[in-house]
Amino acid sequence: MDSVKQEYAVGPVQSFLPQIGRVVTAGNLELAIFRTSDGAFYAVENSSPHPKGGPLAEGIVSGHYLYDPLYDWKxxxxxxEVQAPDHGTVATFPVSLDGDIVKVSLQQAVFQS
Structure with missing residues (x-):
């Protein structure tokens, strides 16, 4: 099994407001994209690692931390990585800029027979 990196254009830079999450679809995944106050972009799967789940896009961003909107997990x-005393992990994805277009990379498994 090999993997292929697939890039998805998810919108222009100006459509991502600082410290406000935005939901986008890349492939078959729903992602939450965040632009921090220092201009960095981050993409996470829009699903809380909390056992009860929930969206992350509505969370509060402080620095490079996201506070889960339902459970206040950091x-x-x-x-x-969820910070102690809680534990868990949410999937993260690389974000790049191509001019003024925000792109997210996903790794996809390729099965060869």
């Missing part, structure tokens, strides 16, 4: 946007 999640590192760089690694997807």
């Amino acid at each position: 999640i590192d946007l760089r690694s997807g």
Whole structure:
């Protein structure tokens, strides 16, 4: 099994407001994209790692941390790791800029027979 990196254009830079999450679809995934106050972009799967789940796009961003809107879990946007005393991980995806277009990369498994 190999993997292929697939890039998805998800919108122009100006459509992502600082510290406000935006829901986008890339492939078959719903992602939450965040632009931090320092201009960095982060993409996470729009699903809380909390056992009861829930969306993350409505969370509060402070620095490079996201506070889950339903459970107030603190999640590192760089690694997807939930901070102690809670635990869990949310999937993160690389974000790049192509001029003024925001792109997200997904790894897809390719099965060869």
